[in-house]
Amino acid sequence: MMTDVVEQNGESTGTARPGEQGDRPAAQTGTQEPGAAARIVAIRERIDEIDQQLIDLWQERAGLSQQVGRTRMASGGTRLVLSREQAILERFRTALGADGVQLALLLLRAGRGPL
Structure with a gap:
């Protein structure tokens, strides 16, 4: 199945199969200028x-x-050390x-699970 590829400005750039970006620089980079493309x-490769x-x-x-938490709890300690979490947040x-x-909160949750 072929579909029109539409750029952000609303202009169609032709057709492509679903999941394909096409082989023109603008379809992949948003610019027609080869050097910029x-x-x-190259920049996107580094980002990846x-x-x-x-x-x-x-x-x-x-x-x-998770290892720290298991070790702490196995030795009779608490599940969380709030002062440590506050220091990380700060x-x-x-x-x-x-x-x-926000990033720190996500990291903390990934390590200890939701509260």
Whole structure:
């Protein structure tokens, strides 16, 4: 099945199968200028590499945090150490602002589960 590919400006760029972007630079990068398109592709490749590193680090961090929690509880400690969580939230807030707090909350939840 073929469908029209429509750019953000609403103009059709032709047809493509579902899931295909086409082989023209504008379909993939949003620009017709070959030099800019090549630069965008290169930058996006690096973004994809960084995304994978973030995923890998997220999973590693969650696993380590779970190990800490299991170790603490097995030794008779509490499930959470609120002062530690507050310090993490503050570190992320200082470095990244309000979005950092949201990120830290997600990281904490991934490691300890929902409250």
